Amino acid sequence: RAELSVIPKRKTPAWQEATPTRVIPASVVTKISGSLTVNPTANGVYVYADHAKGRAADVHKKGSSREPRAAALTSVLYTDLPVLEAAGIAALNEAGTHKSENVTLPVADQYALPRAELGQIWQIQEPSGNWQGTVTGVTLNVDIENDAPVVMQTVTIDRYLG
Numbered sequence: 001r002a003e004l005s006v007i008p009k010r011k012t013p014a015w016q017e018a019t020p021t022r023v024i025p026a027s028v029v030t031k032i033s034g035s036l037t038v039n040p041t042a043n044g045v046y047v048y049a050d051h052a053k054g055r056a057a058d059v060h061k062k063g064s065s066r067e068p069r070a071a072a073l074t075s076v077l078y079t080d081l082p083v084l085e086a087a088g089i090a091a092l093n094e095a096g097t098h099k100s101e102n103v104t105l106p107v108a109d110q111y112a113l114p115r116a117e118l119g120q121i122w123q124i125q126e127p128s129g130n131w132q133g134t135v136t137g138v139t140l141n142v143d144i145e146n147d148a149p150v151v152m153q154t155v156t157i158d159r160y161l162g
Contacts, residue, residue, distance in 0.1 A: 004077070008086060010134050011119055014093040014160035015061055020123035020132055024105065028113060029124065030152070031104040034159075041162075042070035042095035047088045049078040057081060059088025070095055097161040101133065107140070107151040115140070116155040124157075133159035 012018040044066035048056035055078060060066040070091045078084050103124060107115050116122070116138045123132040137156035142149055 010093055013089050018121045021120035023123045023125060026126050029103055029105050032101060034099045034101040037098045039095050042068055042092055045070040045088045045091045046072040047078060047084045048074055049076065050074045051076060054078050055081060055084055057084035057088060059085055061092060099159040099161055101157045101159055102154050103157060104152060104154045107153050116153060122157055131159055133157040
């Protein structure tokens with residue numbers, strides 16, 4: 001029997017508060033830039049298989065009215081409830097307003113600044129307040145300064161704003 005495993009982009013739904021994997025003080029950040037994406041808001045979505053042996057589910061944000069709804073999702077792969085729930089949560093994660101932040105900082109294990117990993121929850125402590133999001137990309141840059149390698153990382157963080 002063939003099996004397909006998919007790792008979710010987020011460990012917790014975008015709209016739920018999560019415990020950060022890393023807390024980053026503003027003092028180590030060398031640059032932050034971002035861009036806003038506004039998608040239609042959704043509190044629920046119907047997910048169902050497009051064949052007789054599949055399943056169906058009404059996936060929604062707990063405690064919400066389930067309205068408004070995202071466009072229904074269909075696939076031949078929707079054969080079990082965990083798959084339906086994961087697909088629905090992924091669709092709801094993309095709904096609403098998001099800000100994609102590019103945060104540049106060093107990689108320095110001795111200062112508890114290891115390389116970021118996809119899916120981690122990072123909290124950035126800025127003077128104007130703390131915010132958090134999910135790491136969706138990491139770019140490394142290595143330069144030589146004073147005959148020593150300096151490794152910088154630009155971490156793309158998806159912030160869900162509602």
